[in-house]
Amino acid sequence: MSHLVDTFGRVHDNLRISVTDRCNIRCYYCMPEHATDFQPRSEILTFEEVERFVRVAVGLGVKKIRLTGGEPLLRRDLPVLVEKLAAVPGIRDIALTTNGVLLEGLAKPLYDAGLRRINVHLDTLDRERFRQITRRDDLDKVLRGIDACQELGYGPIKINTVAVKNLIEPDIVPLARFGRERGIEIRYIEFMPLDSQSLWDLNRVLLMDDMIAMLTREIGPLEAIPDQDPRAPATEFRFLDGVGSVGFVASVSKPFCLNCNRIRLTADGHFRYCLFAIEEMNVKAMIRGGASDAEIAEAVQANVRAKWIGHQINSAQFVPPPRPMYAIGG
Numbered sequence: 001m002s003h004l005v006d007t008f009g010r011v012h013d014n015l016r017i018s019v020t021d022r023c024n025i026r027c028y029y030c031m032p033e034h035a036t037d038f039q040p041r042s043e044i045l046t047f048e049e050v051e052r053f054v055r056v057a058v059g060l061g062v063k064k065i066r067l068t069g070g071e072p073l074l075r076r077d078l079p080v081l082v083e084k085l086a087a088v089p090g091i092r093d094i095a096l097t098t099n100g101v102l103l104e105g106l107a108k109p110l111y112d113a114g115l116r117r118i119n120v121h122l123d124t125l126d127r128e129r130f131r132q133i134t135r136r137d138d139l140d141k142v143l144r145g146i147d148a149c150q151e152l153g154y155g156p157i158k159i160n161t162v163a164v165k166n167l168i169e170p171d172i173v174p175l176a177r178f179g180r181e182r183g184i185e186i187r188y189i190e191f192m193p194l195d196s197q198s199l200w201d202l203n204r205v206l207l208m209d210d211m212i213a214m215l216t217r218e219i220g221p222l223e224a225i226p227d228q229d230p231r232a233p234a235t236e237f238r239f240l241d242g243v244g245s246v247g248f249v250a251s252v253s254k255p256f257c258l259n260c261n262r263i264r265l266t267a268d269g270h271f272r273y274c275l276f277a278i279e280e281m282n283v284k285a286m287i288r289g290g291a292s293d294a295e296i297a298e299a300v301q302a303n304v305r306a307k308w309i310g311h312q313i314n315s316a317q318f319v320p321p322p323r324p325m326y327a328i329g330g
């Protein structure tokens, strides 16, 4: 089995697959209220095309899959895709990131299809603030979705919270308390320049160290969990009182690109070696153009070999990617 190794020696075995660019909420730091630039259905990869690409990727050493969006639960019959991918020999782990609005109704079919790991994007437990951030009134649905996953035995369940400064501060501690009570890890993700309205600014990023200080002051001391996988995007901490843990994806303040093992496939079939990549490779055109698995594998390997050292968020040369987050997938 050949592997996806770049010129920095990084081995890529974690494939993130976006299954749609559409979403049923409108987080103001991600998508405009009246977003319309979604891909037509004909441009979205079919389940068979996704499965074929995954088989090629497994041949190149991919072991882990994360399904994302937009909002992946909007994709009809998603449990069918999960079942197909869970059956691909060599795939050891399938996870999903969702906003949880449709989760209550799909938790069981997805579980029966083989899904076990889930991240729910939730920035607040306050109904009014949820409405302010997402421009939808769906907090209750999200919480019922989390309940359903806990009842079914999903694990681990994590909550992803986008840490936007001057917005999320009142929620940092209540979310951590919720996680401690429910045995759910809260993942605070530093706000990244991937929004479609260029709202991002370094001064709008709530930094990992600031959040640690807040949690330590309000709840109690934290310590880094030892022996963490250096390739994992989040740095995990546990409370010294033994109750619960939190994680920080500190892409801005503590970039972790030198250990990156992630590659991406967009819903419309473009391969990206990095979340912030400027160039991308059109896998869909190869698949629909009659390319063989070997030709696709070779093209993917060549693309990864050309992978840059990492994002340039903190440099004056930084250029945002040509696609917003919802058209790439988390």
Ligand code: SF4
Pocket: 256, 257, 258, 260, 261, 262, 273, 274, 275, 276, 309, 310, 311
């Ligand atoms: S920014 Fe790109 S290189 Fe860095 S960790 Fe994310 S995907 Fe990997």
